[in-house]
Amino acid sequence: MTILSLQSSNTADKKILWRDSFGSGFSLGVAEVTKKHKGPVLVITSSARSASQIESEIAFFLGDSSQVVQFPDWETLPYDNFSPHQDIISKRLKTLFGLPEKSSGVIVVPVMTMMHRLPPKDFVQGRSFSYKVDEKINLESLRKKLQYSGYRSTETVFERGEYSIRGSKIDIYPMGALLPFRIDLFDDEIESLRTFDPDSQLTKEKVDSISLLPAKEIPLDKDSITRFKKKWIEKFDVDDRNSTIYSNIKSGIAPQ
Numbered sequence: 001m002t003i004l005s006l007q008s009s010n011t012a013d014k015k016i017l018w019r020d021s022f023g024s025g026f027s028l029g030v031a032e033v034t035k036k037h038k039g040p041v042l043v044i045t046s047s048a049r050s051a052s053q054i055e056s057e058i059a060f061f062l063g064d065s066s067q068v069v070q071f072p073d074w075e076t077l078p079y080d081n082f083s084p085h086q087d088i089i090s091k092r093l094k095t096l097f098g099l100p101e102k103s104s105g106v107i108v109v110p111v112m113t114m115m116h117r118l119p120p121k122d123f124v125q126g127r128s129f130s131y132k133v134d135e136k137i138n139l140e141s142l143r144k145k146l147q148y149s150g151y152r153s154t155e156t157v158f159e160r161g162e163y164s165i166r167g168s169k170i171d172i173y174p175m176g177a178l179l180p181f182r183i184d185l186f187d188d189e190i191e192s193l194r195t196f197d198p199d200s201q202l203t204k205e206k207v208d209s210i211s212l213l214p215a216k217e218i219p220l221d222k223d224s225i226t227r228f229k230k231k232w233i234e235k236f237d238v239d240d241r242n243s244t245i246y247s248n249i250k251s252g253i254a255p256q
Contacts (some may be wrong), residue, residue, distance in 0.1 A: 027057035094176030150215035
């Protein structure tokens with residue numbers, strides 16, 4: 001029996017062992033099984049590097065890159081004093097938001113990524129919202145929504161997870177978006193929605209609606225901060241007054 005004639009396993013107790021696949025043979029086999037399998041296929045790889053290679057190979061054999069999604073690793077080590085790149089956080093959140101609705105295709109995940117805790121589904125869904133042209137906006141309500149979802153207020157928006165409110169203009173760079181958006185208000189109504197270049201700050205294309213995902217995979221609301229402070233005191237025998245991490249999170253700021 002060749003790898004191309006193997007049937008996919010649609011039951012939890014049925015296991016199939018693939019042997020003697022060389023080069024891109026494994027990816028070809030996954031692509032063939034994906035075409036027959038009723039539901040999404042999860043591929044666990046040994047590393048982030050192999051995940052990227054297998055993702056591109058499966059997409060080639062399927063002939064549709066949109067059918068293959070890689071859930072990326074943080075690419076940071078324990079106790080690193082810097083955060084994962086904003087592009088990585090953006091892709092992870094976009095993938096988590098779309099997974100509940102994914103009924104087919106392939107999800108490629110490095111094994112180290114599988115070992116990390118993930119936010120519950122209602123965390124991502126509950127902190128996601130959208131706006132469309134002609135919809136009314138309450139600025140104070142919008143500000144609270146953005147802060148609740150982990151967005152950071154800045155004078156000028158350059159990176160994902162930032163927003164700026166300047167009178168009747170609102171700039172937001174949502175997670176999962178290729179470009180930031182500029183909202184122009186007429187009184188309290190959205191007059192126009194446009195993408196803009198974060199480098200030049202010049203507007204580009206008009207759009208009818210925008211969707212916003214949470215800016216982080218961790219909550220920084222009042223209850224979460226209280227829980228963090230309690231656990232910190234229980235677990236660490238240090239003076240919290242001299243800890244930058246403790247002070248920042250106490251103030252609702254996500255440290256590196």
